[in-house]
Amino acid sequence: DGGITQSPKYLFRKEGQNVTLSCEQNLNHDAMYWYRQDPGQGLRLIYYSQIVNDFQKGDIAEGYSVSREKKESFPLTVTSAQKNPTAFYLCASRDRPNSNQPQHFGDGTRLSIL
Protein backbone atom coordinates (compact mmCIF):
# COMPACT_ATOMS: atom_id res chain seq x y z
CA ASP A 1 0.00 0.00 0.00
CA GLY A 2 1.17 3.55 -0.70
CA GLY A 3 1.64 5.79 2.25
CA ILE A 4 3.87 7.62 4.68
CA THR A 5 5.91 5.81 7.29
CA GLN A 6 7.25 7.58 10.34
CA SER A 7 9.65 6.01 12.78
CA PRO A 8 10.11 5.50 15.59
CA LYS A 9 6.65 5.79 17.11
CA TYR A 10 8.14 6.87 20.46
CA LEU A 11 11.47 8.58 21.04
CA PHE A 12 13.23 9.83 24.12
CA ARG A 13 15.87 12.53 24.16
CA LYS A 14 18.49 13.24 26.76
CA GLU A 15 19.72 16.74 27.56
CA GLY A 16 22.14 18.02 24.94
CA GLN A 17 21.34 15.26 22.51
CA ASN A 18 20.28 15.54 18.88
CA VAL A 19 17.69 13.05 17.67
CA THR A 20 16.45 12.30 14.17
CA LEU A 21 12.90 11.40 13.19
CA SER A 22 12.44 9.41 10.02
CA CYS A 23 9.79 10.02 7.34
CA GLU A 24 9.51 7.94 4.19
CA GLN A 25 6.82 8.12 1.50
CA ASN A 26 6.16 5.87 -1.50
CA LEU A 27 3.48 8.09 -3.03
CA ASN A 28 5.89 9.73 -5.49
CA HIS A 29 4.98 13.11 -4.01
CA ASP A 30 7.16 16.14 -4.63
CA ALA A 31 6.25 18.09 -1.49
CA MET A 32 6.88 16.98 2.08
CA TYR A 33 6.17 18.69 5.41
CA TRP A 34 6.97 18.44 9.11
CA TYR A 35 4.49 19.63 11.71
CA ARG A 36 4.53 19.83 15.45
CA GLN A 37 1.34 19.18 17.40
CA ASP A 38 0.89 20.25 21.02
CA PRO A 39 -2.24 19.74 23.17
CA GLY A 40 -4.91 22.35 22.45
CA GLN A 41 -3.13 23.70 19.41
CA GLY A 42 -3.39 23.15 15.70
CA LEU A 43 -0.59 21.86 13.53
CA ARG A 44 2.40 24.17 13.38
CA LEU A 45 4.71 23.97 10.39
CA ILE A 46 8.39 23.33 11.13
CA TYR A 47 9.90 22.82 7.68
CA TYR A 48 8.70 21.93 4.22
CA SER A 49 10.27 20.80 0.98
CA GLN A 50 8.84 21.39 -2.46
CA ILE A 51 11.33 19.23 -4.32
CA VAL A 52 14.47 17.19 -3.81
CA ASN A 53 17.45 19.18 -2.48
CA ASP A 54 15.22 22.06 -1.51
CA PHE A 55 13.60 22.95 1.80
CA GLN A 56 12.16 26.04 3.48
CA LYS A 57 11.64 27.11 7.08
CA GLY A 58 8.14 27.08 8.42
CA ASP A 59 6.73 29.01 11.35
CA ILE A 60 8.73 27.30 14.11
CA ALA A 61 12.00 26.16 12.52
CA GLU A 62 14.33 27.22 15.35
CA GLY A 63 16.05 24.23 16.93
CA TYR A 64 15.22 21.90 14.05
CA SER A 65 16.99 20.87 10.84
CA VAL A 66 16.01 18.79 7.80
CA SER A 67 17.45 17.35 4.63
CA ARG A 68 15.87 16.20 1.36
CA GLU A 69 18.48 14.15 -0.47
CA LYS A 70 15.94 11.72 -1.89
CA LYS A 71 12.39 12.28 -3.07
CA GLU A 72 10.96 9.68 -0.74
CA SER A 73 12.76 10.73 2.43
CA PHE A 74 12.54 13.86 4.61
CA PRO A 75 14.21 13.30 8.00
CA LEU A 76 13.83 15.83 10.82
CA THR A 77 16.57 16.41 13.39
CA VAL A 78 15.59 17.90 16.72
CA THR A 79 18.73 19.58 17.98
CA SER A 80 19.80 20.40 21.52
CA ALA A 81 18.94 24.03 20.71
CA GLN A 82 15.25 23.12 20.82
CA LYS A 83 14.53 23.66 24.50
CA ASN A 84 10.99 22.37 24.53
CA PRO A 85 10.97 19.40 22.17
CA THR A 86 8.28 17.34 23.87
CA ALA A 87 5.48 17.06 21.30
CA PHE A 88 3.84 14.88 18.69
CA TYR A 89 5.59 15.24 15.32
CA LEU A 90 3.75 14.64 12.08
CA CYS A 91 5.16 14.24 8.60
CA ALA A 92 2.99 14.85 5.54
CA SER A 93 3.31 14.81 1.78
CA ARG A 94 1.45 16.24 -1.16
CA ASP A 95 1.72 15.57 -4.89
CA ARG A 96 2.80 19.14 -5.64
CA PRO A 97 3.32 22.15 -3.35
CA ASN A 98 0.38 24.23 -4.53
CA SER A 99 -1.99 21.56 -5.75
CA ASN A 100 -5.63 21.35 -4.72
CA GLN A 101 -5.12 17.93 -3.26
CA PRO A 102 -5.00 16.94 0.41
CA GLN A 103 -1.84 16.38 2.33
CA HIS A 104 -1.36 12.81 3.47
CA PHE A 105 -0.01 12.19 6.95
CA GLY A 106 2.04 9.57 8.70
CA ASP A 107 1.10 8.23 12.14
CA GLY A 108 3.49 10.48 13.99
CA THR A 109 6.40 10.25 16.40
CA ARG A 110 5.98 11.20 20.04
CA LEU A 111 9.14 12.76 21.42
CA SER A 112 9.73 13.07 25.15
CA ILE A 113 12.56 14.30 27.32
CA LEU A 114 14.34 11.91 29.68
Next chain:
Amino acid sequence: GESVGLHLPTLSVQEGDNSIINCAYSNSASDYFIWYKQESGKGPQFIIDIRSNMDKRQGQRVTVLLNKTVKHLSLQIAATQPGDSAVYFCAENTQTGANNLFFGTGTRLTVIP
Protein backbone atom coordinates in the same frame (compact mmCIF):
# COMPACT_ATOMS: atom_id res chain seq x y z
CA GLY B 1 -3.97 6.66 24.87
CA GLU B 2 -2.36 9.84 23.64
CA SER B 3 -3.75 13.21 24.58
CA VAL B 4 -4.06 15.54 21.64
CA GLY B 5 -5.91 18.78 22.08
CA LEU B 6 -6.75 18.71 25.80
CA HIS B 7 -8.60 22.02 25.58
CA LEU B 8 -10.36 21.60 22.29
CA PRO B 9 -14.01 22.41 21.76
CA THR B 10 -16.00 19.27 22.35
CA LEU B 11 -19.15 17.75 20.95
CA SER B 12 -20.92 14.76 22.46
CA VAL B 13 -23.59 12.93 20.52
CA GLN B 14 -25.65 9.81 21.03
CA GLU B 15 -24.86 6.86 18.83
CA GLY B 16 -27.11 6.92 15.78
CA ASP B 17 -27.67 10.67 15.86
CA ASN B 18 -26.26 13.06 13.28
CA SER B 19 -23.22 15.19 14.15
CA ILE B 20 -22.39 18.65 12.87
CA ILE B 21 -18.90 20.04 13.33
CA ASN B 22 -18.21 23.65 12.40
CA CYS B 23 -15.18 25.54 11.23
CA ALA B 24 -14.63 29.22 10.53
CA TYR B 25 -11.88 29.98 8.07
CA SER B 26 -9.96 33.18 7.77
CA ASN B 27 -9.04 33.91 4.17
CA SER B 28 -11.76 34.87 1.71
CA ALA B 29 -9.36 33.94 -1.12
CA SER B 30 -9.09 30.31 0.05
CA ASP B 31 -10.21 28.04 -2.76
CA TYR B 32 -10.00 24.53 -1.36
CA PHE B 33 -10.97 23.03 1.99
CA ILE B 34 -10.30 19.70 3.64
CA TRP B 35 -11.68 17.86 6.67
CA TYR B 36 -9.44 15.51 8.59
CA LYS B 37 -10.14 13.00 11.35
CA GLN B 38 -7.47 12.29 13.95
CA GLU B 39 -7.78 9.37 16.32
CA SER B 40 -5.79 9.22 19.51
CA GLY B 41 -2.10 8.53 18.87
CA LYS B 42 -2.46 8.56 15.10
CA GLY B 43 -1.91 10.94 12.22
CA PRO B 44 -4.74 12.92 10.61
CA GLN B 45 -6.78 10.97 8.10
CA PHE B 46 -8.38 12.63 5.07
CA ILE B 47 -12.20 12.51 5.16
CA ILE B 48 -13.55 14.79 2.46
CA ASP B 49 -12.67 17.94 0.57
CA ILE B 50 -14.51 20.68 -1.30
CA ARG B 51 -13.52 23.34 -3.77
CA SER B 52 -14.74 26.91 -3.54
CA ASN B 53 -16.90 26.60 -6.65
CA MET B 54 -19.14 24.18 -4.75
CA ASP B 55 -21.51 24.64 -1.79
CA LYS B 56 -21.95 21.02 -0.85
CA ARG B 57 -20.24 17.72 -1.33
CA GLN B 58 -21.28 14.31 -0.09
CA GLY B 59 -19.29 11.23 0.74
CA GLN B 60 -20.12 8.05 2.54
CA ARG B 61 -22.07 9.16 5.65
CA VAL B 62 -20.37 12.57 5.51
CA THR B 63 -21.38 15.87 3.94
CA VAL B 64 -19.38 19.07 3.79
CA LEU B 65 -21.12 22.42 3.42
CA LEU B 66 -19.33 25.59 2.41
CA ASN B 67 -20.72 29.07 3.00
CA LYS B 68 -18.32 31.53 1.43
CA THR B 69 -20.38 34.55 2.43
CA VAL B 70 -19.63 34.03 6.11
CA LYS B 71 -16.45 31.96 5.62
CA HIS B 72 -17.90 28.92 7.31
CA LEU B 73 -17.39 25.23 6.72
CA SER B 74 -19.27 22.37 8.33
CA LEU B 75 -18.94 18.61 8.43
CA GLN B 76 -22.06 16.54 8.91
CA ILE B 77 -21.76 12.91 9.94
CA ALA B 78 -24.88 10.83 9.54
CA ALA B 79 -25.81 8.05 11.98
CA THR B 80 -22.75 8.66 14.16
CA GLN B 81 -20.99 5.52 15.36
CA PRO B 82 -18.56 4.92 18.25
CA GLY B 83 -15.76 4.61 15.70
CA ASP B 84 -16.37 8.23 14.72
CA SER B 85 -15.03 9.43 18.09
CA ALA B 86 -11.94 11.49 17.28
CA VAL B 87 -10.67 15.02 16.80
CA TYR B 88 -11.87 16.62 13.59
CA PHE B 89 -10.21 19.64 12.04
CA CYS B 90 -10.53 21.62 8.89
CA ALA B 91 -7.83 23.00 6.63
CA GLU B 92 -8.01 25.84 4.15
CA ASN B 93 -5.88 26.19 1.06
CA THR B 94 -4.93 29.70 0.05
CA GLN B 95 -3.14 30.67 -3.11
CA THR B 96 -0.38 32.64 -1.44
CA GLY B 97 3.15 31.36 -1.04
CA ALA B 98 4.69 27.96 -1.51
CA ASN B 99 3.07 26.51 1.58
CA ASN B 100 -0.58 27.30 1.44
CA LEU B 101 -2.45 24.87 3.67
CA PHE B 102 -3.52 26.11 7.11
CA PHE B 103 -5.09 23.96 9.79
CA GLY B 104 -7.68 24.73 12.46
CA THR B 105 -7.30 23.56 16.04
CA GLY B 106 -10.03 20.95 15.88
CA THR B 107 -13.15 19.70 17.66
CA ARG B 108 -13.24 16.57 19.78
CA LEU B 109 -16.25 14.40 18.95
CA THR B 110 -17.35 11.85 21.55
CA VAL B 111 -20.01 9.32 20.63
CA ILE B 112 -22.05 8.01 23.53
CA PRO B 113 -23.13 4.38 23.04
